[in-house]
Amino acid sequence: MYNTHVKQTEQKQQKMESNEATTSKSFSKKKGKTKKVKRKVKPDEAPVQEMDQAEGEETEMKPVSGACFPPTFSVSEIKNKQRRHSMFLKLKEEKRKQKLELKKKKKKERKVLGDKAPPKEVPKTIENQRIYDETTVNPEDEEVAFDEGTDEFSAYFNRLTNPKVLITTSDRPRGRTVRFCEQLATVIPHAHVYYRRGLALKRVIPQCVSRGFTYLMVINEDRKVPNGLVLCHLPDGPTAHFKVSNVRLRKEMKRRGKDPTEHVPEVILNNFTTRLGHSIGRMFAALFPHDPQFVGRQVATFHNQRDFIFFRFHRYIFKNEKKVGIQELGPRFTLKLRSLQKGTFDSKFGEYEWVHKRHEMDSSRRKFHL
Amino acid sequence: MQHDDVIWDLIGNKSFCSYKVKTKTQQFCRNEYNITGLCNRSSCPLANSQYATVREEKGLCYLYMKVIERAAFPARMWEKVKLDRNYAKALEQIDENLIYWPRFIRHKCKQRLTKITQYLIRIRKLTLKRQRKLVPLSRKVERREKRREEKALIAAQLENAIEKELLDRLKQGTYGDIYNFPIHAFDKAMEKQEEETESEEEEDEEEESGTREFVAEDEFEESDLSDFEDMNNLKVSSDEEEDDEEESSEEEESEEELEEEKTKAKSKGKAPLKGPIRKKRAFVEIEYEQETEPAQKSKAT
Numbered sequence: 001m002y003n004t005h006v007k008q009t010e011q012k013q014q015k016m017e018s019n020e021a022t023t024s025k026s027f028s029k030k031k032g033k034t035k036k037v038k039r040k041v042k043p044d045e046a047p048v049q050e051m052d053q054a055e056g057e058e059t060e061m062k063p064v065s066g067a068c069f070p071p072t073f074s075v076s077e078i079k080n081k082q083r084r085h086s087m088f089l090k091l092k093e094e095k096r097k098q099k100l101e102l103k104k105k106k107k108k109e110r111k112v113l114g115d116k117a118p119p120k121e122v123p124k125t126i127e128n129q130r131i132y133d134e135t136t137v138n139p140e141d142e143e144v145a146f147d148e149g150t151d152e153f154s155a156y157f158n159r160l161t162n163p164k165v166l167i168t169t170s171d172r173p174r175g176r177t178v179r180f181c182e183q184l185a186t187v188i189p190h191a192h193v194y195y196r197r198g199l200a201l202k203r204v205i206p207q208c209v210s211r212g213f214t215y216l217m218v219i220n221e222d223r224k225v226p227n228g229l230v231l232c233h234l235p236d237g238p239t240a241h242f243k244v245s246n247v248r249l250r251k252e253m254k255r256r257g258k259d260p261t262e263h264v265p266e267v268i269l270n271n272f273t274t275r276l277g278h279s280i281g282r283m284f285a286a287l288f289p290h291d292p293q294f295v296g297r298q299v300a301t302f303h304n305q306r307d308f309i310f311f312r313f314h315r316y317i318f319k320n321e322k323k324v325g326i327q328e329l330g331p332r333f334t335l336k337l338r339s340l341q342k343g344t345f346d347s348k349f350g351e352y353e354w355v356h357k358r359h360e361m362d363s364s365r366r367k368f369h370l
Numbered sequence: 371m372q373h374d375d376v377i378w379d380l381i382g383n384k385s386f387c388s389y390k391v392k393t394k395t396q397q398f399c400r401n402e403y404n405i406t407g408l409c410n411r412s413s414c415p416l417a418n419s420q421y422a423t424v425r426e427e428k429g430l431c432y433l434y435m436k437v438i439e440r441a442a443f444p445a446r447m448w449e450k451v452k453l454d455r456n457y458a459k460a461l462e463q464i465d466e467n468l469i470y471w472p473r474f475i476r477h478k479c480k481q482r483l484t485k486i487t488q489y490l491i492r493i494r495k496l497t498l499k500r501q502r503k504l505v506p507l508s509r510k511v512e513r514r515e516k517r518r519e520e521k522a523l524i525a526a527q528l529e530n531a532i533e534k535e536l537l538d539r540l541k542q543g544t545y546g547d548i549y550n551f552p553i554h555a556f557d558k559a560m561e562k563q564e565e566e567t568e569s570e571e572e573e574d575e576e577e578e579s580g581t582r583e584f585v586a587e588d589e590f591e592e593s594d595l596s597d598f599e600d601m602n603n604l605k606v607s608s609d610e611e612e613d614d615e616e617e618s619s620e621e622e623e624s625e626e627e628l629e630e631e632k633t634k635a636k637s638k639g640k641a642p643l644k645g646p647i648r649k650k651r652a653f654v655e656i657e658y659e660q661e662t663e664p665a666q667k668s669k670a671t
Contacts, residue, residue: 127525200500245519268535294545299536305526308519312528316536318549324536326529334519347503358511 126306131367135275144275148282152237156214156286163287165191165215166208171198174224176249181219183250183331187300187313188287189264201230201345209234215287216345219244229335231283232345238353239345240283242309242335249331257315257327263296264289265313271304276354277370280309280337298329307368309335337370372441378417382409387416403434403448405478412474422468422475424453424482431460431486433467433479457487 075091078084110117122128137144148154155161165188167181173196185191201218208216213234220228226247232239250256267288272281284302301312313330340354354369361369381387390409391398397409405423406413415421419438424431433451440447451467453460460483468476539545 125525245516266539268532270531270535294548299532301528301532301535303526303528303531306518306522308522310523310526310528312532314532316532318536318540321540321549322537324533324540326532326536334523336515336519 126366129366131364133274133367133369136273137275137278144278148278151279151282152233152235153282153286155235157282159290161214163190163215163289164213165217165287166213167191167193167217167219168196168204169218169226170220171196173219173221176224176247177219177221177226179249180226180247180331180333184217184219186260187265187330189262189289205232205234205344226333230345233283233286234344236344238279238283239341239343239350240280241338241341243338245334245336247331247333250329253328253332255327257329260298260313260315260329261296263293263298264291265296265298265300266292266294268299268301268303270301272370274370276337276340277304280340280370299326300330304370307336307370309337309370311335372419372438374417374419378411378414382411382414382417389416403436405475405482413478420471420475422471422479424464424479424486426486426490429490430455431483433464435467453483457483460487 075084075087078087148157156163167185167188169177169181173181181193185193201216205216216230216232216234218230218232219226220230222228226244229242229244230239231242250259265288267285269281269285272278281302281304288300297316299314299316301310301314303310303312310332311334312328312332314326314328316324316326318324337354338356339352341350341352343350361367379385381390387399387409389399389401389404391400398407399409399414401415402425403415403421403423404413405415405421411417415423415436419436419441421436423434425434426432431453433453435449435451436447437449440449451463453463461480464476464479464483468479540549
């Protein structure tokens with residue numbers, strides 16, 4: 001690789017020389033520092049080149065940068081865009097080469113040392129660098145366990161109630177939203193879709209409660225696309241307002257399977273670590289009935305990553321005990337929590353447990369709340 | 371002196387008035403006391419020394435009147451009369467106050483009152499209904515969030531996470547007996563179990579040969595008995611440790627026990643290692659008890 005690179009530099013130099021020969025006049029007209037300097041350098045270098053091919057590239061760079069430029073010179077000071085660009089590219093290439101050499105050296109060392117080699121460095125990711133949230137739930141936390149035993153979802157988790165979901169939209173929904181609602185209703189068992197017809201939510205809620213619904217889902221639409229979700233747990237439970245994005249309906253899925261069956265799916269909740277995330281996770285869990293029918297082999301996943309909750313619906317099949325194949329059916333969408341309110345939906349007088357405040361909460365790239 | 375015509379010549383007709391708004395077809399008057407809103411000779415409050423309007427403030431209608439006697443006192447020029455909330459009574463009040471005034475002004479005042487009451491009614495109706503609040507989106511923020519979402523999606527590696535979770539659930543046995551995969555593990559566990567029984571048999575023989583005579587004669591029987599004891603021990607230990615199990619068949623019990631052992635062996639930690647050791651101790655204790663029984667029986671016989 002090194003040899004080919006040297007050959008390339010040779011070719012480059014030859015090309016440059018030929019170029020200069022033909023366009024020397026044009027160069028003289030241009031008043032750029034670099035080209036003039038190069039012209040001076042190139043004829044000097046030509047005899048040198050044959051002698052020191054190994055140092056071809058470095059000598060090309062050093063006299064250019066050391067001898068003829070003031071030491072505080074930087075690439076960004078060149079006024080001509082083309083020349084600046086070419087200088088910058090050369091700089092980058094050199095940096096890349098250095099990095100590659102360093103990597104190679106490290107690899108060699110590692111091989112030589114074998115077991116005594118220092119452990120591999122773990123790259124920094126945003127998840128690694130996440131600012132520690134004080135409300136992160138410890139699995140054995142008694143206070144949290146006590147809270148969860150007595151909160152609004154305790155009825156569900158003690159198997160006293162079965163979920164029954166009412167899905168509706170904002171006024172005058174367009175086709176995409178309607179189809180999204182229908183597909184959601186197939187994914188969530190015991191879900192019913194009702195047309196909104198301009199009803200006020202505050203009036204809808206008591207009616208739902210009287211008919212035994214446990215959840216009310218309102219999908220808000222803007223510009224023919226669903227963009228918001230209000231999830232209200234009904235017997236005076238918490239109300240969560242999400243921003244919905246990247247909705248993909250079933251027919252837009254690539255390599256999707258057949259339609260989901262009526263079997264109760266399993267639920268996977270990933271990465272809900274903080275106290276707020278815990279309560280949201282329980283909200284999602286309470287949407288689905290308790291006992292999943294493993295015969296159906298369907299799984300609904302709510303995966304939280306950096307405050308974005310990704311929803312996926314898959315069918316799985318175990319090929320052997322170490323391998324599982326999954327096939328995506330069903331709609332997919334992402335949610336971002338905007339606010340969590342304590343009672344049922346009441347935007348004016350409600351008591352908000354958590355509201356997303358952009359200026360306070362979005363100031364750090366490594367701080368997440370869910 | 372107040373010369374209305376002069377004033378109108380100066381400001382109204384094709385001249386400049388700062389309250390005038392001109393459109394292609396019409397001229398409007400922006401003066402707040404104007405009764406019709408158009409720029410006319412009869413509607414201009416500046417060019418009419420005797421003028422009246424109806425205006426609304428915070429849901430209440432007031433009748434404003436201007437007469438020529440007060441033209442010299444701009445601070446007191448407009449007389450403000452509060453009108454009744456009842457529409458009919460307000461009309462009567464207008465009539466009463468504007469008695470002997472020109473027909474045009476009376477008529478226009480009543481028209482204006484009608485319009486105002488109508489829109490007040492509509493406001494009250496609308497406030498009772500649902501009000502849509504429009505929340506503006508910041509384009510910069512939306513773009514930023516979109517980008518972050520893409521990056522989060524890449525970082526999430528959803529398929530891998532889901533597969534991993536499903537495999538974990540399979541290992542933990544949440545799927546019960548649906549999948550017949552743990553065959554390999556079952557075989558391994560069976561091998562383990564056989565090793566354990568062999569080691570226990572050796573221990574049995576060593577202890578018994580030291581203490582009883584019968585053991586030397588009835589070696590085969592003792593080993594058979596020890597096998598049965600092992601099976602009993604399996605039952606007993608499973609009853610002790612797996613209180614949740616309600617299945618009766620031995621095979622399933624032993625299977626699940628073996629699965630538990632397998633899972634304990636697979637899971638990394640110090641605690642599970644104590645499991646089989648504990649079990650060995652349990653076996654030893656139970657065998658001790660059972661060994662006394664046959665001895666007593668044989669003594670009796």
